[in-house]
Amino acid sequence: MIPSERPWSKTSPDRVWDYVIIGSGMGGLTAAAMLSELGKKVLVLEQHYVPGGFTHTFRRKSWRWDVGVHAVGEVSEKSTIGRLLTKLTRGGLKWATLGKVYDEFYYPDGFRIDFPDDPQQFRQNLYDAFPQERSAIDEYFLLVKRVSGSMKSYYLARTLPRWVGTFADRWLARDAQDHLAQLTSDVVARLTQDPKLRAVLVAQWGYYGSPPNRSSFAMQALVTKHFLWGGYYPVGGSQVIAEQLCGAVARAGGWTRIHADVEEILVRDNRAYGVRLEGGEEIRAHRVISAAGVQSTVTRMLPGQRGSWIDDTTKLAPAPAHVCLYLGFEGDIRTAGASAANKWFYEEWSPELEGWDVLDPSNMPRAPVLYSSFPSLKDPLHDPGPRQLHTGEVVTFVPWETFAPWQGKKWRKRGEEYDALKKSLEEKMLAQFLEHMPGLRPFVKYAELSTPVSTDHFVRPMKGSIYGLEPTPERFQNPWLRARSPIKGLYFAGSEVTTVGVMGATMGGILASLAAEPVGTFKLLRDAARAGSL
Numbered sequence: 460m461i462p463s464e465r466p467w468s469k470t471s472p473d474r475v476w477d478y479v480i481i482g483s484g485m486g487g488l489t490a491a492a493m494l495s496e497l498g499k500k501v502l503v504l505e506q507h508y509v510p511g512g513f514t515h516t517f518r519r520k521s522w523r524w525d526v527g528v529h530a531v532g533e534v535s536e537k538s539t540i541g542r543l544l545t546k547l548t549r550g551g552l553k554w555a556t557l558g559k560v561y562d563e564f565y566y567p568d569g570f571r572i573d574f575p576d577d578p579q580q581f582r583q584n585l586y587d588a589f590p591q592e593r594s595a596i597d598e599y600f601l602l603v604k605r606v607s608g609s610m611k612s613y614y615l616a617r618t619l620p621r622w623v624g625t626f627a628d629r630w631l632a633r634d635a636q637d638h639l640a641q642l643t644s645d646v647v648a649r650l651t652q653d654p655k656l657r658a659v660l661v662a663q664w665g666y667y668g669s670p671p672n673r674s675s676f677a678m679q680a681l682v683t684k685h686f687l688w689g690g691y692y693p694v695g696g697s698q699v700i701a702e703q704l705c706g707a708v709a710r711a712g713g714w715t716r717i718h719a720d721v722e723e724i725l726v727r728d729n730r731a732y733g734v735r736l737e738g739g740e741e742i743r744a745h746r747v748i749s750a751a752g753v754q755s756t757v758t759r760m761l762p763g764q765r766g767s768w769i770d771d772t773t774k775l776a777p778a779p780a781h782v783c784l785y786l787g788f789e790g791d792i793r794t795a796g797a798s799a800a801n802k803w804f805y806e807e808w809s810p811e812l813e814g815w816d817v818l819d820p821s822n823m824p825r826a827p828v829l830y831s832s833f834p835s836l837k838d839p840l841h842d843p844g845p846r847q848l849h850t851g852e853v854v855t856f857v858p859w860e861t862f863a864p865w866q867g868k869k870w871r872k873r874g875e876e877y878d879a880l881k882k883s884l885e886e887k888m889l890a891q892f893l894e895h896m897p898g899l900r901p902f903v904k905y906a907e908l909s910t911p912v913s914t915d916h917f918v919r920p921m922k923g924s925i926y927g928l929e930p931t932p933e934r935f936q937n938p939w940l941r942a943r944s945p946i947k948g949l950y951f952a953g954s955e956v957t958t959v960g961v962m963g964a965t966m967g968g969i970l971a972s973l974a975a976e977p978v979g980t981f982k983l984l985r986d987a988a989r990a991g992s993l
């Protein structure tokens with residue numbers, strides 16, 4: 460019996476499963492919980508020693524941090540997905556609002572703008588900052604509504620197999636196709652000549668990891684829409700997501716197995732029938748769902764497969780890598796300006812920022828943008844105790860290539876050169892961050908930097924990417940990124956099937972369940988949608 464508070468283990472029963480799911484991120488666990496709800500026997504396999512993928516957390520001394528969850532939109536009981544997650548977890552997964560303002564933006568010349576939890580207020584904040592640009596701002600909101608609305612048909616088309624899907628992509632999703640093909644920078648440039656408004660409209664591009672001159676406008680529109688009603692944080696910390704969804708799997712007689720590194724998906728006569736783990740153990744299943752990333756799956760787990768679908772998928776570029784500075788504080792950080800809202804510190808106005816150029820550690824420029832977040836202030840269950848313990852996270856993009864030489868080297872034993880680079884980045888990032896929030900300095904009691912090789916080691920995205928495949932027009936037009944693979948019985952879940960983010964991955968899990976079990980999944984979705992109109 461798996462204990463309910465840790466519904467996973469290092470072993471799994473020997474049986475033929477209805478579904479084996481590779482990867483316990485939000486995408487894999489959403490698909491697992493939905494299929495479990497439909498009565499299927501599901502085994503989730505996770506290579507790490509904790510489940511959750513980018514929703515897992517880790518501890519050092521008395522502090523605990525999330526690795527990939529700062530703000531999630533569209534998850535309250537007002538949204539169908541929010542209600543679906545409540546149903547799957549029997550109410551165990553709850554979300555706390557980040558408050559009236561969820562994102563604050565700071566620019567070099569003292570300009571500040573807040574993104575609030577209300578679309579009317581958001582529009583007003585933009586009008587106040589750019590009074591001459593009311594019509595451009597109105598036009599932007601109209602576009603966001605139109606484009607994000609059209610993406611529903613795009614997602615639906617992506618549940619179909621490729622042979623009907625190509626037709627469906629073109630016709631069912633024809634409104635979306637136009638916007639998918641356009642670059643964010645081109646669309647925004649048509650709306651306004653004001654460079655500052657252009658920068659502010661795309662200020663959140665860090666949430667999808669592709670600068671405006673490379674990203675598809677559909678992605679920009681989806682992120683704007685995603686946060687129109689504010690940002691939320693999982694009550695109890697982001698590990699609650701995996702605890703609750705693994706619990707849903709366990710309740711239905713399924714299993715989550717950690718330390719289970721899938722080496723190969725077993726395929727015979729173009730049908731998937733199970734997986735082989737590192738070490739040689741084979742596990743049989745009627746169907747396999749890979750939620751470990753589409754590109755990662757085709758490159759690493761299907762060695763015998765050839766063809767245009769493999770070539771086309773492998774060609775796509777991953778989004779950049781990142782470094783994250785994890786901070787442990789002692790003291791009331793609210794007195795130094797910290798709050799539940801995320802703070803973006805832009806060092807320049809140009810929205811076309813590449814990552815931090817860290818190639819030459821002896822001559823490093825400032826990071827062009829720092830994104831910071833205070834998770835302990837977001838969580839209503841966080842008890843700071845008498846020492847007033849709090850946490851902070853500071854993130855920025857870096858090129859994978861700088862860190863690639865250390866890929867595959869043992870964790871914490873990567874050598875002096877790596878340690879020196881890491882230390883130097885940590886010090887520079889902390890100094891830059893404290894210039895923006897000097898009042899925090901006396902409270903900093905712990906600092907540790909994660910690099911793209913840490914990301915590679917713990918979660919394994921391609922090239923240590925923060926968000927998987929970059930959301931470019933090419934990515935959205937790639938015909939193979941769909942829930943059904945060309946191999947019978949092999950499905951894909953997770954954010955690479957849909958779009959980045961916790962809700963993007965959730966949607967990817969839903970699409971996999973819909974493609975594999977259309978009738979049952981449709982009923983679950985219909986019930987969740989109807990519950991909103993009661």
Ligand SMILES: Cc1cc2nc3c(=O)[nH]c(=O)nc-3n(C[C@H](O)[C@H](O)[C@H](O)COP(=O)(O)OP(=O)(O)OC[C@H]3O[C@@H](n4cnc5c(N)ncnc54)[C@H](O)[C@@H]3O)c2cc1C
Pocket residue numbers: 481482483484485486487504505506507510511512513514526527528529530531532719720721722750751752781783854917918919920925926952953954955959960961962963964967
């Ligand atoms: C620093 C950072 C900040 C972020 N902030 C936000 C935010 O504020 N809001 C938001 O919505 N999103 C945010 N994201 C993005 C979000 O966390 C991810 O897009 C989402 O969680 C991805 O889910 P997924 O299921 O697609 O993939 P993942 O979470 O990557 O899951 C894939 C899983 O597959 C496992 N796996 C890989 N290979 C194998 C194998 N061979 N065998 C077994 N298991 C395997 C991995 O270990 C992993 O657990 C952030 C991400 C990062 C890194």
